[in-house]
Amino acid sequence: MGSRFYLFTILGFPVYADASWFIIVLLIVWRLSAGYFPFAAPGYDDSAYLVMGVLGALGLFGSVLLHEVGHMLEARRRHIPTGAITLHLFGGLAEMYAAPRKPSEEATVALAGPLVSLLLGAGFYGLGYGLEGAGVTPGLTSVVFYLGFINLALLVFNMIPAFPLDGGRVLRSILWAVTGKIQWATRVSANLGMGFGVVLIGMGVLSYMGAGIGGGLWWILIGAYLLMTANAVRRGHAG
Secondary structure (H helix, E strand, O other), X not given: OOOEEEEEXXXXXXXXXXXXXXXXXXXXXXXXXXXXXXXXXXXXXHHHHHHHHHHHHHHHHHHHHHHHHHHHHHHHHOOOOEEEEEEEOOEEEEEEOOOOOOHHHHHHHHHHHHHHHHHHHHXXXXXXXXXXXXXXXXXXXHHHHHHHHHHHHHHHXXXXXXXXXXXXXXXXXXXXXXXXOHHHHHHHHHHHHHHHHHHHHHHHHHHHOOOOOOOHHHHHHHHHHHHHHHHHHHXXXXX
């Protein structure tokens, strides 16, 4: 990440945006307003779809932010020193200045974020069905349903057992608890993270070759990020 800019403070946690975040917000607004909402809620003009795209993008990153706040609140409860939250190209980063002292801390801090995503996903779907039943305009309900779907998608993706995803941290906590060897547990979960990164890069390449799975560049970028991050962690726990 490059330069970051202060946005606001939430529950005592400063929130920053990396320069890359502004780029991805614009891209998501464009993709939603031009490629998603015209099919999810047909019959509106371009300006309406632009508003839906902006609401969807802000709701998405608001959900990512609350996911990270979940991690930070649990870390605070566990007396783990915390810093700021930074929104960036690949989502969010919660700064913690000390490693968990035992497997249970690792697990609960890792699971706190996905729990927030689960609650948000269920809440948005419940709100969407309520609005739909009340006859509210399909434009608004489509945004709410999108946010319900994207939160559950974030939950599923983050729970994949591959470091540095939350599922990889949960896996590390389990292996750590069973063996008592945090370095070994870290190397195993980081190796899985590297493997998953390679899979995502392969999916991106197949997309460009016409495999019909979509999101080629996005898969490659996320895969490369996971690969590099997991590899750095693995090297840091060598031996």
